[in-house]
Amino acid sequence: MSRVSVVGFAQSDCVRQTPGTTNGVEMLVPTLAEAFERTGLSKSDIGFWCSGSSDYLAGRAFSFISAVDAIGAFPPINESHVEMDAAWALYEAWVKIRTGEVDTALVYGFGKSSAGTLRRVLSLQTDPYTVAPLWPDSISIAALQARLGLESGRWSEKDMAEVAARSLADARDNPQAQRSGDVSVADLLDAPLTADPLRAHDIAPITDGASVIILAAEDRARDIVSRPAAITGIEHRVDSPVLGARDLTRSPSTEMAGAALDVKDIDVAELHAPFTHQELILRGALGLGDDVRISPSGGALAGNPMFSAGLSRIGEAARRVMAGDADRALAHATSGPALQQNLVAVMEAQQ
Amino acid sequence: MTTEAPPLSEPLEIQFDYTRSLGPVLGRFMTGLAERRIEGVRGSDGRVHVPPVEYDPVTAAPLSEFVEVGQEGTVLTWSWCADPVAGQPIQRPFAWALIQLDGADTALLHAVDVDSPERIRTGMRVRVRWADEPVGHIRDIAYFAPADAPDDQPPPPMSPAPPAAEDDGIMITPIKLGYDHTVSPEESRYLRALGEGKLIGQRCPKCEKVYLPPRGACPTDGVPTTTEVELPDTGIVTTFCIVNVPFLGQQITPPYVVAYILLDGADIAFLHLVRGCDADEVRMGMRVRAHWRPREEWVTSMRNIAHFEPTGEPDAPYESYAHHL
């Protein structure tokens, strides 16, 4: 079975509020152009297109349809869409290339999280009979998870603050980050609790953004870039939605996805952790030791554009492989309340 | 030198009272709540799930063995909601908690009414406070309070109770969401021009087609459209339908003619109304002109044109617009 490689990645700036529309066209047009420029490809070179976005983020049915305007989709394109983070669109595209039907694919995700009240909109992801009618906001749910770990001794507030401090420091080198800075753990811990036990630094910002990845079959990839990031494996799993029946301090779906892959000798791991404690859960679930560089982009805490943040993690990890900064990189994406659904990909330099 | 005004934005509200049919398991649970009784369901591994789940999380088998559980329970974890959003049970700062009711093996997510985060802790005992008028809905559990709180404590401010369903086995879940709906810079310029009674389209730099309304990007070339073109308010009907059907949320009283209007000089038609003649007199190719609302009513919207009406000129030949169908 032939492998598939990442050959290009581009993302918009992560911003608190884009003046653009909820169909993402204004963010996608320049981002697509950048991805094409970096690969020397054009739209006619793309065999399959797949995107990820959400109607509820935009507040209207079929919001993704207008996004195809950004492509210039005529002559017609071979295209699909998932109502998920675009990391899963990448999975669908990866499968498509492996069927042998196409040898290139372009994946994009976009979201204007600022259009509605994000934490309230996300409560509609919970059980529509017994949970969603209570409108439990996404931050409160994550805070329930954080406390379980704090009180069981699996992590501390200091551990959480260290994740935030490292992420913001790393984000100083990421020109597209929404948040960055040089902050001390002590100062972070002095800040008030905003959603007890969470502080502001524990929570990813509300971010508008878009990102694009171009994939190619391994034998085609070499012609496009000098050092493609070959995907050696990609797996995803989902956990039970019942928050009160899950051990929220673990992520069984991440553990299972990781167990199905070879996650040894990883140099860099880009983890999609919208809350500081979730990075701690993920590192444990994937067995990532202290020698693994975690989220050098600053991760979701530096910018969390809904429905493209997971795809961006894959792109950031691939970028480091393609640039020669890493030989083997891991990327992770999450979806749903309290890390319910998780995807893990491993990439290595294509020789 | 003028600075471009920011894109236009308006609130977009979506609101619907969803009618959720419950089926046997959830139906029995909700009926129990209406009678101030809490029933869970036993899973294949013997665990009692509260709230009940319809299908076993381990084996996916349907579950049907009901078990009544207590109305007191223990807080397994909690978080503080300092700034409640609309619809949350308690409308002042409160705690969310996962609560394991006595006799249950899983925990229920609900709100706990305490004054401050200092008044709640993991392991605390809490008790159900029922809604005054239960209707068979998860909100029949109004909230939880510390088990030792006095019964006559006044209730906190709460979100409006959900309406009762007319049919058995149904619960009603109102969903109301507000968004900022922003239009593209191109469309904003077009809408602002409409506010001055002008129709401004844009020409794609690649294919040279004239779009009205202008688009953020040319849908075939994927590039921003830039050159502005002012168009007249006359054109033709390419095709149309007559709407005779009334429906929920309709803003125009039927019957009315919805037509694709192709303005003279434009390369794409848009939908608008045709009036000023009987519906059955509207024809493909008919020449029409905009009927503008009074100038003092103009806003930044295509609504400034109340409708299009026949000019009385001869119809355009079919061949002249066949490629716009």
Next chain:
Amino acid sequence: MKQRAAVLGTGQTHHKAKRQDVSMAGLLREAIDRAMADAQVGWDDIDAVVIGKAPDLFEGVMMPELYLADALGATGKPLLRVHTAGSVGGSTSIVAASLVQSGEHRRVLTVAYEKQSESNAMWALSIPIPFNMPVGAGAGGYFAPHVRSYIRRSGAPEVVGAMVAAKDRRNGSLNPYAHLQQSDITVEQVQASQMLWDPIRYDETCPSSDGACAMVIGDEASGDAAAEGVAWIHATSMRTEPTTFAGRDQVNPQAGRDAATQLWRDAGITDPLSEVDAAEIYVPFSWFEPMWLENLGFTAEGEGWKLTESGETALGGQLPVNPSGGVLCSNPIGASGMLRMSEAAKQVMGKAGDYQVDSARKAVGHAYGGGSQYFALWLVGAEKPE
């Protein structure tokens, strides 16, 4: 290289305007349990789940697959959610097939649904958008002008729309799962029904249904091992074009023609009309039968209505179209496309019951969505593909 894949089993709900007896999970499981029984597989045999449905606003649940994970038996497994507007049931089937064709999985469960009675699709599709004229009138209002264009362009007599409706409704009365059961409806009755979105009459429109459809798709070994007939997937195709652009052909969209061209090429079919034995085509308004016959290349442009008028698309004709009754009899929106795919499969599996097309060996399933801009097609056969 691409692995062979086959539909091992299909299942669907009894479609109705309001399935108030079940929750959303219960609705899905009715279809899933039937599909798994038909395929003779258990939960341990399922490697992954692919779910599709139309806009989340219809049920008021954001990404409902998350809440449904346990009911779908997906917990601990890969779960994908596809959304490509009205074509979603078709594209969901194709994504599920690709998981097998890529060699990734042996057996995949796929399901699509809509529970329209939770809200109101006309409302959800006509929410007034700021700055826009509130001219939206649901799907019928959207498609009626294009039907008028077709009639003008092709010169088709008005009766053709009514003939399609009467044929599909009578077919649906042979299908115990169909929502509308009208065994004795006549062309004259259709023509006498109320004009809703002129030129579309009431009886020429699809109902609004609650329903679900599921399939189990397996690899070559699973297909070979099946006790009863399976439907081998010979080819699939998907195409998209923008909703509107200057010069767009909205009657005979290029995306549909391109999708069909690829399908026939990949399936090795040179003359679809003589080589295909049955077609399940997405026809929510009766006039779309002749329109899609042309778009798919079964007839030349402008000739589709003649095939319909001649009776050759009825059961017993040269190309029975929608022997199950089609979308005109049941329209659980998100599931409607998968119903087309699974009904095509049932024909070549010999499991179509009273609406079985005699000795059907090859059948096509078709779905479209958005403003006639998303297309999904598959061709299934009783024999393995070359």
